Structure formats: C-alpha cells, structure tokens
Amino acid sequence: MKEIIAHTxxxxxxxxxxxxxxxxxxxxxxxxxxxxxxFSHPTADGPLITEANKEGLENFKSLESLLNFIENIEARxxxxxxxxxxxxxxxxxxxGSDHAGRIKALKNKHWIVPDLPLDDELxxxxxxxxxxxxxxxxxxxxxxxxxxxxxxxxxxxxxxMSGFQTTGKQFQLSExxxxxxxxxxxxxxxxxxxxxxxxSLEDVNKAFEIADFAxxxxxxxxxxxxxxxxxxxxxxxxx
Amino acid sequence: xxxxxxxxEESGFFGKYGGKYIPETIRPTMDELAATFDALKHxxxxxxxxxxxxxxxxxxxxxxTPLKNLSKNLGAKIYMKNEGMNLxxxxxxxxxxxxxxxxxxxxxxxxxxxxxxxxxxxxxxTVAARFGMKCTIYMGKKDYERQxxxxxxxxxxxxxxxxxxxxxxxxxxxxxxAFKDLISDPEQAFYLLxxxxxxxxxxxxxxxxxxxxxxxxxxxxESKFGREPDRIYACVGGGSNALGAFLPFLKRTTRLMAIExxxxxxxxxxxxxxxxxxxPGVFEGYHGYFLQDEDGNISSTHSISAGLDYCGVSPxxxxxxDSGRIxxxxxxxxxxxxxxxxLAKEEGLIIALESAxxxxxxxxxxxxxQEDEIIVLNGSGRGEKxxxxxxxxxxxxxxxxxxxxxxxx
Numbered sequence: 225m226k227e228i229i230a231h232t233x234x235x236x237x238x239x240x241x242x243x244x245x246x247x248x249x250x251x252x253x254x255x256x257x258x259x260x261x262x263f264s265h266p267t268a269d270g271p272l273i274t275e276a277n278k279e280g281l282e283n284f285k286s287l288e289s290l291l292n293f294i295e296n297i298e299a300r301x302x303x304x305x306x307x308x309x310x311x312x313x314x315x316x317x318x319x320g321s322d323h324a325g326r327i328k329a330l331k332n333k334h335w336i337v338p339d340l341p342l343d344d345e346l347x348x349x350x351x352x353x354x355x356x357x358x359x360x361x362x363x364x365x366x367x368x369x370x371x372x373x374x375x376x377x378x379x380x381x382x383x384x385m386s387g388f389q390t391t392g393k394q395f396q397l398s399e400x401x402x403x404x405x406x407x408x409x410x411x412x413x414x415x416x417x418x419x420x421x422x423x424s425l426e427d428v429n430k431a432f433e434i435a436d437f438a439x440x441x442x443x444x445x446x447x448x449x450x451x452x453x454x455x456x457x458x459x460x461x462x463x
Numbered sequence: 464x465x466x467x468x469x470x471x472e473e474s475g476f477f478g479k480y481g482g483k484y485i486p487e488t489i490r491p492t493m494d495e496l497a498a499t500f501d502a503l504k505h506x507x508x509x510x511x512x513x514x515x516x517x518x519x520x521x522x523x524x525x526x527x528t529p530l531k532n533l534s535k536n537l538g539a540k541i542y543m544k545n546e547g548m549n550l551x552x553x554x555x556x557x558x559x560x561x562x563x564x565x566x567x568x569x570x571x572x573x574x575x576x577x578x579x580x581x582x583x584x585x586x587x588x589t590v591a592a593r594f595g596m597k598c599t600i601y602m603g604k605k606d607y608e609r610q611x612x613x614x615x616x617x618x619x620x621x622x623x624x625x626x627x628x629x630x631x632x633x634x635x636x637x638x639x640x641a642f643k644d645l646i647s648d649p650e651q652a653f654y655l656l657x658x659x660x661x662x663x664x665x666x667x668x669x670x671x672x673x674x675x676x677x678x679x680x681x682x683x684x685e686s687k688f689g690r691e692p693d694r695i696y697a698c699v700g701g702g703s704n705a706l707g708a709f710l711p712f713l714k715r716t717t718r719l720m721a722i723e724x725x726x727x728x729x730x731x732x733x734x735x736x737x738x739x740x741x742x743p744g745v746f747e748g749y750h751g752y753f754l755q756d757e758d759g760n761i762s763s764t765h766s767i768s769a770g771l772d773y774c775g776v777s778p779x780x781x782x783x784x785d786s787g788r789i790x791x792x793x794x795x796x797x798x799x800x801x802x803x804x805x806l807a808k809e810e811g812l813i814i815a816l817e818s819a820x821x822x823x824x825x826x827x828x829x830x831x832x833q834e835d836e837i838i839v840l841n842g843s844g845r846g847e848k849x850x851x852x853x854x855x856x857x858x859x860x861x862x863x864x865x866x867x868x869x870x871x872x
Binding site for chain 1: 630635747
C-alpha cells in the first residue's frame, strides 16, 4: 500500500498550530508522519526546515516540555504511525540523560537520524539504551555493498534521497533514481520511501510509480507561509 | 614523512572519539578520501610532491626564533616556532597543500572550504589557484565582516566567498554550509576541511599534514640543545595547529599545553573552553568535546579571534585530554590583546590573535619557569590579518578617523 509520509518539526510554528496541523492531517487521513525533534544545528536540512527547527526550539521551554508534547501526540493520535527524526547529537544526548526512559517508553520506535550510521557501535549503544530502531537514509551514490550492510540491520524501510540535495529542492524521477530503486528491489523486499523535493500531487504520483512512501516536508511549510496549507493538504486526502 | 604511531590507527577512532557520523550520501566521498590518504600518506612520490610544495611554495622550514627579551624577563629559554612565515601567513597552508594534492589524485574539479579567521580560506584559495581548481569558501557573516581583508584576498585569488547568515554566523555555521554543499555535489566537489575535526579521515589526515611543524621543532631542539623542549604552548580552535606541534612529542616528557579561548567570561556563549566547560557529543561528523546547553543543543561561542571561536575540538585532542597527555589552559580576550602588545614591543613580532592566546597562557604560567627550561610557543600565524580588530582595541579613535578618511578619498 502506497502512503504519504507527512513531515513537520515539533513545535513549529508554535505548539498550538503544530497540534492543529497534526489534527488536520489525521482528519483527512494522512496518518503516517515524520516528526522532527528540533535541534540547534540541523545539518542536512535546507533553509525552511532549519528555520522551523529554530522556532520549534524556541517554543519549548525545555526538553521536558518537548517530551510532554510528544507523549501527548502519541496519546491523542493512537492510530497514526510516527517516525521521529533528529540528529546524532540529540540522540547521543538523550541516551545519556535522565530522559532516556521516557524515549524508551514511546509507542513509536522508529527514528530517522541521517548522521548516525547503523553499523556503528555508538549508534547501536544509543539504539539499545533508548529502545529505538533506525531507518537508514541513503542516496543515489550509496553502493550496493553499503546498502547490503544497512539492510543487514533489518530496517523497517529505507529512506531514499531522490537527488543530491538538502531538503526543499526540486524532485526528479531520474533514470539514476529508477535504477537505484530497481537495484534495491533486486536485493530485498524492504519498503522504500522517497524524499527530498516532493512538492505536489504530481510528484507524489511519480514517486508512487517506483516507491512505497512519498515523503513531503518543506512544501507544507512553504504553503503555510502563503496561507495555502489547508487547500494544498486537502488535495492529498486519500493518500 | 616519518610516521607517528598515534596516527597509525586507520579506523578513525582515537579512544572513544572520532568516527564518521555523516549522511550516507557523503560516505562514499569520505571512504574514497580515506582510502586515497591511507594509500598515499607514505608513498614516496606523494611525499616528494608534498615536501617540494612545502619548501618551494610555502617556504618551509619556518623559523625557530629565540624570544630573547622575553626569555630574559621571564627567566627561561623561550622560542617561537614562527608558522606565520608560511605563505598566506599561518600554519593552515600545510594541510591545504596536502589535501589539494589528494583532491588531484581523486580527480576532483571543485574545492569547497569553510573558514573562521579567514586564514584557512585564504590558504585554500591560494592552493586552488595554484593547482587550477574552482573554489567556493563559506564564511560566517560575522567573520566575513570582521576579517574583510582576507575575504578580499580570497576573491582576488579567484574564489567565490559566501557569507553564511544562519545560526550565530560564525565558523560553526560555515562548516554546516560547506557540508550542505558537499551533500549537493558529492561527486565533483572536494571538501578541503580546515582543521583536525569532522568525520574520518579529516582529523588524522590534517594532523598528519600538520605534524611537519612538531617534527621541525623536535629536530631543531635536538640539534640545538641535544634534547626535547620542556613545554610547548599552542592555541586550540579545532586543533590542527596544536596537534601539528604536539604529535611528535606524545611519547616524550614535554608538557603539551593546549590553550583555548577564554573570551569575555564564564557564561555560555562568552568563551570557547570545550575541555573544561564542554562535554562529549556527536556533531559535524565526529565524536568529541562540544559546548552544549542543558538539552544537548550546541552552544554559541565567543572569542576575539575568529579561529578559536568554535564549539567543538578535535577527537584526537579530546582523547589526549581524557588520557591526561595534554594540559588545558585558556586566555581571555583582554589577556590576549595584552600578549599581542607585549610580543610586539619586546620582540618585534606581531602574532595572530589565535597564537597570542598561547602566549598569554605562557605569560600566566611564567612564575613557575626554571632558568634552564626550554619553552616553545607555537606561533600559528602572523597578526597582520587582525589589523582592524587590534586597532579597534588599542586605538579606536585612530581606526575611526582612518575609516572616515578612506571613505572620503
């Protein structure tokens, strides 16, 4: 079954609006989310998501209040599948903090952390301490040998970057992308999510030609800034 | 170059620190770089090209200058390894030459770099021009403005210099911008990283290229005094200059003094004292000491010297600090400026604000010096680049008047 994964940054543009956005997604049937835990330096994100991280951080007084918010989301939307996203430093910090138990107790266990390699001891230690499973983020230049190593960790699905870019750039169903998907399909039955640059229903349909999930992120922020969030999102209903 | 045992480890880990914490899209580039470096670091032809470029282009070996008046006044034998005499005025050219030779071997066509004080950017633009490659330099907007003369030189050398307006507009944000560029262009671009930080192989690779500094110090001391120095003082931003000076001495008895920026106070955002005020973290591709807030976010830093104004410190130095092999110290902005003034007046040497931190710490420790002690100050760079910052501190009216005159004429 094909699904859209809707991404946003927790606490952006503020806690109340963030919750309303999630409520709206839930109401129209978008029930697979990638929720980014805000971090001071989101290295792989483009300007919009970087700014959203900054606002997200400002809207939580502390990590304690952010965790309260996350627990509230899980309780309020029990039917929704959530993948959390953040960066290595945040997870490393959480694993060594008093909050580790609360992360471990979360219902949704899958995290997307682009700068934590799955085959690293420190990563595995963090995963064990926090009770997490990681979703690998790979690119068009990730070798077959490397993909094999990552698949050896039996991830729930693979996040494939559609091109060489940070978030917020243009989506293309290039020959190289199609070949990469075919290569993965030839190796394993793992589900594939396509992300980076998916900005329209047309892009979503293109992504679904080859992938299981289409991940939309910064476009929601762009539409929100233009006051077009609801009309844009409504078009995605049923995916 | 003679091999240094500490750098023999090719896993990229030094104790628990180091590693390769990067997105998968740049892993092939890092793996290829590590493989190229490991294959060539002791290759006779590569070493000859490196030595030739050090000697013919940069001007190595750099002077080992006795600080006669300071020695007399402080009661010890004090010398300065004057890396400021390198082409482009600092030690940065050492790893720039090494890395661009590797970039050539890898068939890369475009160089990306970040810079703080501008010294690494200036050196990168210089080698890119020399070796005929396109060059893009990222610089925090704050640094872009306070180090404008270096921006001018980089542009004259043909580089595109991009001021980074995100975050606190300093070195850290420039590093992130450079990584983002690399994520977008991993197959053509070579990230010529400016310190012994970042994912493997950068920390050990840049430390290797910089170790020529310590080797020259050791050779000079052995031929001049028949023994190693008692202490070496070096400032620490990311750690390239300190590691370069320290590495050949790790198995010796020389005290290795790693001096950080004390800035203007003890509060978060007022300094860059990673060893004493930071804690281990994983950021910008490596595991090492970082300044962080109570929720694990990376803290802002401050230093009068852009080259030390950085949140993290090399994984090699993080490990050496934990093991007790290096000692940490600091100097405030004010102490640093006083040190610049003192060296200028007593020795006729104007050193960079970065290097002056090491001198300021040396001056603070001088009560404990013995007459026969050999103390080496690693002068990582010369001070001309700091003209406007120093003028603003020492003669603000003269600077204002000069600026007005420049605008009028």
